[in-house]
Amino acid sequence: MFLVYVIAPIFQSIWISFYDWDGIGAKTWIGIGNYVELFDDDAFYTSLQNNILWLVLYMLAVPAGLFIAIFLNQTVTGIRIYKSLFFFPFVISQVVVGLIFSWFYAPGFGLFYLFLEEVIGTPIAILADERFVTYGIIAAGLWPQIAYCMILYLTGLNNVSPDQIEAGRLDGAKGWRMLWHVILPQLKPATFIAVVVTVIGALRSFDLVSIMTDGGPYGSSRVLSFYMYEQALSEYGFRMGYGAAIAVVLFAIMMVFISGFIWRMVRDERSGG
Structure with a gap:
């Protein structure tokens, strides 16, 4: 199952990226032509x-989830409600x-819009401003991502050895x-x-971008997964080869980050760190 639905499509995407293809007709071999065009594409x-901005700011979900999990791991009144x-x-x-945060930022009646109007006197339409739109979408994505990390850490905290905690307390x-x-x-393991x-x-932040801004304003909130969709499957393109090239770049970035973290964990385990 893993070979058919994961490994094979990866290599198929790499193969398609060397073609000019509309997804229906005959493929035309162009070698690295899609990649040459890609690296001269301002939208890319x-x-x-x-x-990159998503990657940097999204990592805030990990420590935030940890500290919320530590709080929820306590025995206090009303902890089930929390x-x-x-x-x-x-x-x-x-x-x-995406819809909730779109209403939250909405000009005229959005709570955040009204809050800014009250505090700074100049309200900002977050999703219509090229300077802030990506930050607004990332904030929306962090909300459920923090909850996911929190659940992982809550599970991990249940497996923490009480003996080591007690030994640590004895050592001060x-x-x-x-x-x-x-x-x-x-x-x-939870980390x-x-x-x-x-x-x-x-890296696959497609859904929130699609729902909240559709890549706008003026393409300023596009991410690679959304741009891949635009080029390969939307009315803008049906350029399957070009979309596959974007997918390959996205996959390479993902593998660099994940492989680096795996290497660091293996190194720490071998050194006993």
Whole structure:
């Protein structure tokens, strides 16, 4: 199943990227022509820049999820209500998240729009401003992503050894020292999964961009996955080869980040760090 539905499509996409093809007619071999055009395409660089911004800011979901998980792991009054509230973003569709934040930013009646009008006197239409639109979409994406990381860490905290915690307390560890030297080393598997899914989520950020801005204004909020869709499957193109070339670049970026993190984890495990 993995070979048929994952490995084979990867190599098929790489193969298609060397053709000029509309998805229906005959393919025309053009070698690296799609890649040459790609690296001279301003829209590609805008999409790549936005994806890097997504990657950097999306990683905030990992520490945020960790600290929320630590809070929810406590025994306090009403903790089940808190868990339900923090868990809620994870179970709703990305489409719903996009619509909620579109209303949140909406000029005239959006809560954030009215808040800015009250605080700074000059309201900003976030999704219509090229300077802020990508940040607004990333904020929308962080809401459910933090919830996902929180769930991973809650599961990991259930497997933390009480004996090591007690030993740390006897050695005088508490607060940040306890977290850094005793708890976090035992949460490495959860951290690995959280980082991987966050990197993947940042790079395949198609749905929120499509729902909230459709790549606008003026293409300023495009990301690579959305630009790939525009070129390969929308009314703008049906250029399957060019879209496949974008997909290959996106896959390469994803593999660099994930492979680097795997290498670091393996190195730490072998060195006992």
